[in-house]
Amino acid sequence: MSTTVEAPPGPENEFTARRHVYEPHKVGLPPIGPYMRELWRRREFAVELSRTNLRAQHFDTAFGQLWLILNPILLGFVYFLLVDILHHHKSANQFFAHLLSGLFLYYFLQQSLTQGVKSVVTGGKLILNSAFPRALLPLASVRTAFLRFMPTMLIYIPVHIITGRPVTWQLLWVPVIILVLVFLSTGLTMILAAGQVYFRDLDNFLPYVLRIWLYTTPILYYAREVPDRYRWVLDANPIGKLFTAWSDVLIEGVAPTYRGIALGAAWGIGLFIVGFLFFMSREREFAVRI
Amino acid sequence: MSSLSGSERISISVQDVSVTYRTSFEKKPTLRETVKRLGRREKIVREIEALKGVSFDVEHGKVLGIVGANGAGKSTLVRTIAGILPPTSGRIEVDGRVSTLLALGVGFNRKLSGRENVVLGGLAAGLTRDHLASKYEDIVEFAELEDFMDMPMEAYSSGMYGRLGFSVAVNMDPDILLIDEALSVGDARFKRKSFEKMKELCTEDRTIVLVSHSMASIEELCDQTIWIHKGELRMEGEPDEVIDAYAEFLDVKKTSASTMEDV
Numbered sequence: 019m020s021t022t023v024e025a026p027p028g029p030e031n032e033f034t035a036r037r038h039v040y041e042p043h044k045v046g047l048p049p050i051g052p053y054m055r056e057l058w059r060r061r062e063f064a065v066e067l068s069r070t071n072l073r074a075q076h077f078d079t080a081f082g083q084l085w086l087i088l089n090p091i092l093l094g095f096v097y098f099l100l101v102d103i104l105h106h107h108k109s110a111n112q113f114f115a116h117l118l119s120g121l122f123l124y125y126f127l128q129q130s131l132t133q134g135v136k137s138v139v140t141g142g143k144l145i146l147n148s149a150f151p152r153a154l155l156p157l158a159s160v161r162t163a164f165l166r167f168m169p170t171m172l173i174y175i176p177v178h179i180i181t182g183r184p185v186t187w188q189l190l191w192v193p194v195i196i197l198v199l200v201f202l203s204t205g206l207t208m209i210l211a212a213g214q215v216y217f218r219d220l221d222n223f224l225p226y227v228l229r230i231w232l233y234t235t236p237i238l239y240y241a242r243e244v245p246d247r248y249r250w251v252l253d254a255n256p257i258g259k260l261f262t263a264w265s266d267v268l269i270e271g272v273a274p275t276y277r278g279i280a281l282g283a284a285w286g287i288g289l290f291i292v293g294f295l296f297f298m299s300r301e302r303e304f305a306v307r308i
Numbered sequence: 309m310s311s312l313s314g315s316e317r318i319s320i321s322v323q324d325v326s327v328t329y330r331t332s333f334e335k336k337p338t339l340r341e342t343v344k345r346l347g348r349r350e351k352i353v354r355e356i357e358a359l360k361g362v363s364f365d366v367e368h369g370k371v372l373g374i375v376g377a378n379g380a381g382k383s384t385l386v387r388t389i390a391g392i393l394p395p396t397s398g399r400i401e402v403d404g405r406v407s408t409l410l411a412l413g414v415g416f417n418r419k420l421s422g423r424e425n426v427v428l429g430g431l432a433a434g435l436t437r438d439h440l441a442s443k444y445e446d447i448v449e450f451a452e453l454e455d456f457m458d459m460p461m462e463a464y465s466s467g468m469y470g471r472l473g474f475s476v477a478v479n480m481d482p483d484i485l486l487i488d489e490a491l492s493v494g495d496a497r498f499k500r501k502s503f504e505k506m507k508e509l510c511t512e513d514r515t516i517v518l519v520s521h522s523m524a525s526i527e528e529l530c531d532q533t534i535w536i537h538k539g540e541l542r543m544e545g546e547p548d549e550v551i552d553a554y555a556e557f558l559d560v561k562k563t564s565a566s567t568m569e570d571v
Contacts, residue, residue: 063431149391
């Protein structure tokens with residue numbers, strides 16, 4: 019035997035490394051500790067899966083990367099034209115930076131969801147053939163989306179400087195906000211990926227939901243411009259506070275409100291936990307349903 | 309056979325395992341259909357008992373053959389042992405790392421190259437990158453696919469598909485190898501080669517579970533054979549005894565009824 023993994027101490031179950039015990043478990047969660055250990059042990063699979071997907075999208079070539087970046091930039095220009103014609107912002111420069119940074123961040127969430135929703139269903143053959151923590155499949159999608167997001171942030175840097183946006187210590191909030199959105203995206207991707215198994219047309223509805231979500235998030239406008247009668251929409255939006263903070267930090271160079279950051283983080287962590295638990299409680303049924 | 313959990317010699321212990329599926333007649337469940345159906349309660353769900361109270365043990369270093377008609381529950385049984393399908397009741401203990409080669413070619417994404425498939429499959433099965441890299445040459449060499457590894461698997465013939473699948477499964481140093489109807493692929497020479505490889509694994513105290521419709525393969529390779537009939541364990545014993553009984557059963561069916569296709 020050349021694998022070096024020793025069985026961790028504790029009771030034997032399906033996720034222990036050497037001895038496996040399979041028992042009925044229609045409802046409820048698998049043991050979380052061993053599940054997470056096994057997930058971590060097989061993380062390379064998620065990395066490889068996402069790498070393969072990126073290669074299929076020609077992410078590994080210069081022109082492929084350019085194309086992936088070109089798409090959000092062009093959309094940024096389209097929205098800018100549209101909103102600027104309708105709105106005549108006094109400071110078009112500032113608004114362009116706001117719009118572009120918001121769109122780029124939103125595209126991370128959108129990519130993660132649109133790639134992730136089908137991750138379990140398209141992984142069908144792998145699911146029928148080997149036993150592994152299924153959460154690796156949506157996690158790979160989040161990784162793919164994140165790697166596609168990184169270059170767009172590099173594109174934003176010159177825009178930030180040219181449009182004269184402040185460079186302050188408040189920019190330290192940027193990684194925090196991104197991290198919260200990673201958690202939120204992971205949770206939601208898990209929910210959708212599991213949901214797709216039960217409702218195979220979920221991915222057909224997703225683009226409409228994402229479009230509405232984009233319009234109800236302060237990206238094509240500033241949060242402060244939202245009229246009072248629509249205030250509740252912004253408050254109810256799980257990413258509303260987060261994107262408000264994003265614009266505060268990047269565009270205004272001011273600290274986000276603590277209430278905003280706390281609410282945004284609560285949504286992020288909350289959806290992450292709920293999504294993960296939901297996925298784990300469902301994943302053993304996937305092999306039967308696919 | 310009584311359960312000997314904890315015993316050093318038992319590799320796979322299946323204890324009174326039943327598996328029940330619930331399937332609806334819809335081909336693919338969709339939100340649209342669910343919403344359209346909301347008012348009327350007409351969802352037809354059928355329960356299928358794929359396995360009913362199956363028990364047996366396999367010792368380390370033994371080859372277990374599983375025979376039975378199409379739809380008898382053989383594949384379900386193998387998937388349950390692999391930990392892919394949870395049992396509805398009963399308990400399964402498996403001592404060691406399992407490598408699966410289930411229903412010809414499954415586990416591969418046809419759009420990806422052979423190399424990508426091998427790496428993804430290996431990592432999913434829990435191998436480390438280093439381990440996989442050290443095995444990669446062996447896998448390719450055994451499958452005799454040196455010139456094809458960077459082609460998408462869409463371009464593979466079914467024989468090549470099966471050869472790669474088998475090669476991956478046997479070269480992953482499994483403690484337990486589950487093979488479901490995979491020996492029907494490949495030419496006679498490759499079949500011979502795979503027989504030799506499986507015998508080699510057995511001398512290293514690895515356990516093999518083999519599902520096959522080829523009675524000759526079962527007879528040559530297996531130490532112990534079970535016959536699954538309509539989800540139940542119909543017979544367990546020496547390969548030749550079980551095969552004789554099974555062959556007799558098939559013949560009786562053939563002469564008495566014209567429903568040979570359905571058994």
